[in-house]
Amino acid sequence: MQKYTYCGNESILKRNLKFFFISNVWVFLVGFAWYSLLRRNLGGLDLIQSSVILCIFHLFTSVITVISEWRKSKDVYDSVFNTVFSLGIYTVITYFVFKGKIIVVVLCISVISLAVRIVFLMMRFRTNQDKNKTKKIIVTSCKRISFVALSIIILICGYTRLFGPALMYSSAKATVNTDQQFEDALKSNISTIRKLNNEEWIALSASERLDVLQCICDLESIMLGVSNCSLKVGVGDPDKGDLGYYDNQRQLIVIDSEHLLSSDSWEVCNTICHETYHCFQQRLAELYMNTDSQYQGLCIFNHVAKYTQEINDYVDGQDNFIEYYAQDLESKAREFALQQTYLLKEIAETGYVPKLS
Numbered sequence: 001m002q003k004y005t006y007c008g009n010e011s012i013l014k015r016n017l018k019f020f021f022i023s024n025v026w027v028f029l030v031g032f033a034w035y036s037l038l039r040r041n042l043g044g045l046d047l048i049q050s051s052v053i054l055c056i057f058h059l060f061t062s063v064i065t066v067i068s069e070w071r072k073s074k075d076v077y078d079s080v081f082n083t084v085f086s087l088g089i090y091t092v093i094t095y096f097v098f099k100g101k102i103i104v105v106v107l108c109i110s111v112i113s114l115a116v117r118i119v120f121l122m123m124r125f126r127t128n129q130d131k132n133k134t135k136k137i138i139v140t141s142c143k144r145i146s147f148v149a150l151s152i153i154i155l156i157c158g159y160t161r162l163f164g165p166a167l168m169y170s171s172a173k174a175t176v177n178t179d180q181q182f183e184d185a186l187k188s189n190i191s192t193i194r195k196l197n198n199e200e201w202i203a204l205s206a207s208e209r210l211d212v213l214q215c216i217c218d219l220e221s222i223m224l225g226v227s228n229c230s231l232k233v234g235v236g237d238p239d240k241g242d243l244g245y246y247d248n249q250r251q252l253i254v255i256d257s258e259h260l261l262s263s264d265s266w267e268v269c270n271t272i273c274h275e276t277y278h279c280f281q282q283r284l285a286e287l288y289m290n291t292d293s294q295y296q297g298l299c300i301f302n303h304v305a306k307y308t309q310e311i312n313d314y315v316d317g318q319d320n321f322i323e324y325y326a327q328d329l330e331s332k333a334r335e336f337a338l339q340q341t342y343l344l345k346e347i348a349e350t351g352y353v354p355k356l357s
Contacts, residue, residue: 088150
């Protein structure tokens, strides 16, 4: 790689800096376009604000690179490194709450690898002349190892974001006995229900909150008779404005990440109850469709016929909020969620399960 001094090669310095900045902008734009598919917003900020901060951070890393190594000619590798570094740090910050364990593992392996590399170099090069060479090798090793580590983190988070419906799933083992009656199941899980009290909820991590919500989902599944569906609870980034959704194919309820982290615990509980009821509605619709036509007119199917029609012609809230809100599927789910949230809140505050009729 070409070397130069400031005095004798000022034109080379200018040419290399020009090349570096042009290639840096180009590589960053390409990387930013790809990264827009998996980027999450910084906590409390919207898309534009998060994007501005990311661009400023990338500019900062570019300036630091120029200042710290101004005698070194710049190439595309430097541009790619800066882009991966800025995107990687942004990924660590925004995904750590959900991917903290895997991120820590990758970073620990990187630090250990670098430490081993440094020890090896210190043992190999011991003369004063070799020490200067050792410093350069250490700097290069730091860049290469951090480049690989951050690339791995971006790819892991990117794969989860692009190909998985959720960023993280509940890891709770079955704490609810599906053979129990609803009232008995509530009594057996009072300690978990009480974690929904705001003073306890605030102290829980994201994974612990998911485990509580999984328990609530299991309880509501028993109450609705859909425990055989084995609903799973996860956290992700649904369409803007959606607090959560029910995936009938995967038997999965996905809660919006900001909703999980920032909303009142009872609002999140309401969302879980709401989405669990959608699973119940799907089972009713399947029953209706598999029932002989001569029995489909029974009054017990009055709402179910409407459910079936609305499932087939579902109106999303992003398309038409008024029609979405007025659907029987949604109004009945809201009614059920409000009723069950009130019951669970009473249990959490009193530690007592009232007699259920």
